[in-house]
Amino acid sequence: xxxxxxxxxxxxxxxxxxxxxxxxxxxxxxxxxxxxxxxxxxxxxxxxxxxxxxxxxxxxxxxxxxxxxxxxxxxxxxxxxxxxxxxxxxxxxxxxxxxxxxxxxxxxxxxxxxxxxxxxxxxxxxxxxxxxxxxxxxxxxxxxxxxxxxxxxxxxxxxxxxxxxxxxxxxxxxxxxxxxxxxxxxxxxxxxxxxxxxxxxxxxxxxxxxxxxxxxxxxxxxxxxxxxxxxxxxxxxxxxxxxxxxxx
Amino acid sequence: xxxxxxxxxxxxxxxxxxxxxxxxxxxxxxxxxxxxxxxxxxxxxxxxxxxxxxxxxxxxxxxxxxxxxxxxxxxxxxxxxxxxxxxxxxxxxxxxxxxxxxxxxxxxxxxxxxxxxxxxxxxxxxxxxxxxxxxxxxxxxxxxxxxxxxxxxxxxxxxxxxxxxxxxxxxxxxxxxxxxxxxxxxxxxxxxxxxxxxxxxxxxxxxxxxxxxxxxxxxxxxxxxxxxxxxxxxxxxxxxxxxxxxxx
Numbered sequence: 445x446x447x448x449x450x451x452x453x454x455x456x457x458x459x460x461x462x463x464x465x466x467x468x469x470x471x472x473x474x475x476x477x478x479x480x481x482x483x484x485x486x487x488x489x490x491x492x493x494x495x496x497x498x499x500x501x502x503x504x505x506x507x508x509x510x511x512x513x514x515x516x517x518x519x520x521x522x523x524x525x526x527x528x529x530x531x532x533x534x535x536x537x538x539x540x541x542x543x544x545x546x547x548x549x550x551x552x553x554x555x556x557x558x559x560x561x562x563x564x565x566x567x568x569x570x571x572x573x574x575x576x577x578x579x580x581x582x583x584x585x586x587x588x589x590x591x592x593x594x595x596x597x598x599x600x601x602x603x604x605x606x607x608x609x610x611x612x613x614x615x616x617x618x619x620x621x622x623x624x625x626x627x628x629x630x631x632x633x634x635x636x637x638x639x640x641x642x643x644x645x646x647x648x649x650x651x652x653x654x655x656x657x658x659x660x661x662x663x664x665x666x667x668x669x670x671x672x673x674x675x676x677x678x679x680x681x682x683x684x685x686x687x688x689x690x691x692x
Numbered sequence: 693x694x695x696x697x698x699x700x701x702x703x704x705x706x707x708x709x710x711x712x713x714x715x716x717x718x719x720x721x722x723x724x725x726x727x728x729x730x731x732x733x734x735x736x737x738x739x740x741x742x743x744x745x746x747x748x749x750x751x752x753x754x755x756x757x758x759x760x761x762x763x764x765x766x767x768x769x770x771x772x773x774x775x776x777x778x779x780x781x782x783x784x785x786x787x788x789x790x791x792x793x794x795x796x797x798x799x800x801x802x803x804x805x806x807x808x809x810x811x812x813x814x815x816x817x818x819x820x821x822x823x824x825x826x827x828x829x830x831x832x833x834x835x836x837x838x839x840x841x842x843x844x845x846x847x848x849x850x851x852x853x854x855x856x857x858x859x860x861x862x863x864x865x866x867x868x869x870x871x872x873x874x875x876x877x878x879x880x881x882x883x884x885x886x887x888x889x890x891x892x893x894x895x896x897x898x899x900x901x902x903x904x905x906x907x908x909x910x911x912x913x914x915x916x917x918x919x920x921x922x923x924x925x926x927x928x929x930x931x932x933x934x935x936x937x938x939x940x
Contacts, residue, residue, distance in 0.1 A: 448697065482812060489869050494876040530889065535920050539920065561808055564731075564813060567731070597880065623728070625778070626739065629742070632843045637778050665783065673783075673787050680798045681797040690929070
């Protein structure tokens, strides 16, 4: 079960150090064009992507995302946005003020999934061209400021960023959960998924020990507990409501 | 800007007719394994996928998703779920009843994106093996019944289904929005994105006329207006709240 594409998918790692080498317009067009070919719910194509190449803007975004230097070091920083604004605008002449549901939780999900599928296709296209990428969830840290900086209208929100460029260094691959932890058969198996995490805790402990020369050996479960206990980005609900999402 | 992987991405179309030919366990493992290598927010891997191969169960799901026959005709129907249940369960021994935030809007988004990225990788892996796929948003039509049928615990919700199998027929590709409609530069360009839809309306009208022999020629904007005016899946918010999501 191997071929060029599966090999590419299997060797993915996030890249956070980039060469000082540009990504061409042709490459960018190929990457976003591949993103556009991903599946989209009922062809709504409810996303926009903002290519940030202005270095002052990249610096500001790097700060807003929690001082992540690669955001300013990469040649192109993409901001992937869920976009129901475009749909609402072009629908106006047809609906003539009648009730519409772009503000529903369902359409929020549709737009969020649409942008994620397109972004992942784009990530793979970029990697197939020898480029490296890293997703940046940190743009949600100060999402209102990011949105204002990029001039995002209502019904558009920045879901994540993505650095793109030629890798200057690559990290090792972190092991993933064992297949039976995520793959269930004909129904959800709560017992198996929890049991399998015990196996994974040993795998990740060994991995961390090796990678850090013994300095770190926290099992995955403990890392996840720490993460769940953090009150992270609790502004998201208010922000999305203000932007016109999740009204019903 | 072309290579084997980009060619594969560019020729994607959804497949809704499948050969009566099995997908092997090895293929399934390769597909889900490729899904697992997608980026995941802070390594949370907040998703589960249920492989449905029981034909009675497939028939029930086909009905619940709005009588989509390919759900029962495909050899494997995957139900992709956002999963914060596993994280919460394995965190319990560490947090010992302290406050945790698996119920936040932020973590809802994290899990939703995690499953979408994994699913898209899996879709590409499947296509690279000569299989065809189609995403099934219809499982959200009667999401409570789907969840019960699959035994999904709280903090797990089925985001979409995916039929996988050898294609018996393929559709033509629908043209996508022009690149400048979705790709903005250093900021959101509301004027351009709306202007570009006028171009797209002509393209899609021509495409529909040709595909239907003149019977259909509704511009994309009008189709989108119709879609936004439909009160689709307004149960989603209540359902997600009951499942423990979006509490804060």
